[in-house]
Amino acid sequence: MPAKYSSSKENYLKAIFHLQETHGTVTTNDVANELQTRPASVTDMLKKLKAQKLLLYEKYKGFKLSNDGRKVALQIIRKHRLWEYFLVEKLRFGWDEVHEIAEELEHISSKQLIDRLDEFLGFPKTDPHGDPIPDSQGRWVQAKQVDLLNLPLNKVAEVSGIGDQSAEMLELLGHKNIGLGTRLEVKKKFAFDNSLEVKIKNQHTVTISEHVAKNVFVKYDE
Amino acid sequence: MPAKYSSSKENYLKAIFHLQETHGTVTTNDVANELQTRPASVTDMLKKLKAQKLLLYEKYKGFKLSNDGRKVALQIIRKHRLWEYFLVEKLRFGWDEVHEIAEELEHISSKQLIDRLDEFLGFPKTDPHGDPIPDSQGRWVQAKQVDLLNLPLNKVAEVSGIGDQSAEMLELLGHKNIGLGTRLEVKKKFAFDNSLEVKIKNQHTVTISEHVAKNVFVKYDE
DNA sequence: TTTACTTTTTAGATTTGCCTAAATTTTATT
DNA sequence: AATAAAATTTAGGCAAATCTAAAAAGTAAA
CATH class of the missing domain: 1.10.10.10 (Winged helix-like DNA-binding domain superfamily/Winged helix DNA-binding domain)
Structure with missing residues (x-):
């Protein structure tokens, strides 16, 4: 055919x-x-x-x-x-x-x-x-979207949206090499200030504040 | 490119x-x-x-x-x-x-x-x-092979190639359980129409026309 | 060898997917 | 609202790969 x-x-x-x-x-x-x-x-x-x-x-x-x-x-x-x-x-x-x-x-x-x-x-x-x-x-399987704070530890996810899109935020994300489509996983969560250690795919690990984490949305498979 | x-x-x-x-x-x-x-x-x-x-x-x-x-x-x-x-x-x-x-x-x-x-x-x-x-x-590497008509009687041989690969031919061979690697020997050759009786290893004997025999190639030890 | 037949090639269209250049429509800016 | 700019579409062509119908070349037969 x-x-x-x-x-x-x-x-x-x-x-x-x-x-x-x-x-x-x-x-x-x-x-x-x-x-x-x-x-x-x-x-x-x-x-x-x-x-x-x-x-x-x-x-x-x-x-x-x-x-x-x-x-x-x-x-x-x-x-x-x-x-x-x-x-x-x-x-x-x-x-x-x-x-x-x-x-x-x-x-x-x-x-x-x-x-x-x-x-x-x-x-x-x-x-x-x-x-x-x-x-x-x-x-x-429609990927689930959550902010970084709610991403389970060690789940590989893909950045799918940014909440606060101010120039300052974008500058910070740009500097840390995070953008739409970036694949990453949360390696550690500090209860003290809710900051995160995030491993970016094929790169090294960065630290992210609660404020930032709340504004980075990611998709991942259940 | x-x-x-x-x-x-x-x-x-x-x-x-x-x-x-x-x-x-x-x-x-x-x-x-x-x-x-x-x-x-x-x-x-x-x-x-x-x-x-x-x-x-x-x-x-x-x-x-x-x-x-x-x-x-x-x-x-x-x-x-x-x-x-x-x-x-x-x-x-x-x-x-x-x-x-x-x-x-x-x-x-x-x-x-x-x-x-x-x-x-x-x-x-x-x-x-x-x-x-x-x-x-x-x-x-061109494999040395003979067609079934030229296989000596009672020689065990292995099917190594098919000449006519039309769907019809493949259907017929499939039905008679003949495929690549099948081991068989020619038991009888009828001079009248050049049809053959072929014993398939571990199975019983089937009859094969000259036309089919010409298109089934086999390898065997001298 | 001349005619008849077969094979192969040309001539002229068609379809698909692309192009440039020009026209049209929408949108943005004074 | 008028005009400039941008986006979109039309018009007209081109190249690849196919087709049909007809012409040309080659082969065979009377």
Whole structure:
């Protein structure tokens, strides 16, 4: 059976999905930028996606994925992340070398292949970057969001939001190398002043005050 | 890095390689037939392959792969067979289910990926159909084998390759419980139609037509 | 060897996905 | 509110890979 959608369409769906999730809104320019292409090309493709009912789109009025489009996007993401897991865990690639290869592998169409791969890998919940892997029905285990004070000790989590976004706060976080998407875990909590020792993935440990901790939100798997 | 050649070009190279190996000569019509396409489309592609020096071609005068074309074809075949091996040995697919999926996987471009996969699989010498896997330099060990018709009576031998790998053939062999590695011996040969009675190790005897026998290759000790 | 048949190639379209340049619509700024 | 700027879409093209129909070249047969 031939693939239902071209690789190109799949890439658009995936990009739109990501922008929707992370920025809330999506614009033609955002998509063009994400896919390293031109706004005019994006407009062309949006029309095709609309014609296939994968996208809700009215010209000049913005757009978002339909339920079907969302489903397709989730399957691509599932494939991408399972292949990344395979590359790192079985073929011993570094976690920073696998993205490009997975970009190609994610377009292999066989659903049976991906389900068997999933099984072979032991049904992993997250990819090597800590992002969740949707299951074969496209369900995610939606990560739980809490502030740093309430993150259980030794749980790896990903920074997903900042409460106080003042320049001072951002300067402090920048200095400590903490930003959106940073992966970290709380190693120690001092009862005296509620300060924390936080280990930042692939870096060393920093100390964070209660005030700061209350304003850093993270996601983690249960 | 982007793929050097389109999937389509790779498919042409592979088809031409196979026709060259098995029939000696290759014609425009053969290629069209092999790839389920039209002769006019083949002519178009031959020109492109010639322009890229992958093919030696003069119109109306026949054609064959250049050294470069041959090298590319062997790399595709390497990838195809390694993926088939992976699908059967690691993901537990049946050896008759893997061809289609491997047709897609063989176009993934990363050379590093395929070399690591090779290593992960333990550098297999043949794919699940018994066909040899070229090494990363494109060399292969051509296994010495005879077809069943030429196997001496009462010699125990091991199935090492299948010529015609159509779904129909594979279905028939599957039904008779003959697969790669099966050990068997020819008990009787009927001169009338060249059909054979074949005793399969640890099982009972089956009858095999000349047509099938010609396409089952075996290895045995002298 | 001349005609008939087959094979191969050309000519001209089509589809997909992309492009540039120009027009249009929306948004932001005086 | 008028105008400038930015975002988006249209218009018109291009390249890859395919197709059909027709022409050309090669092969075979009377």
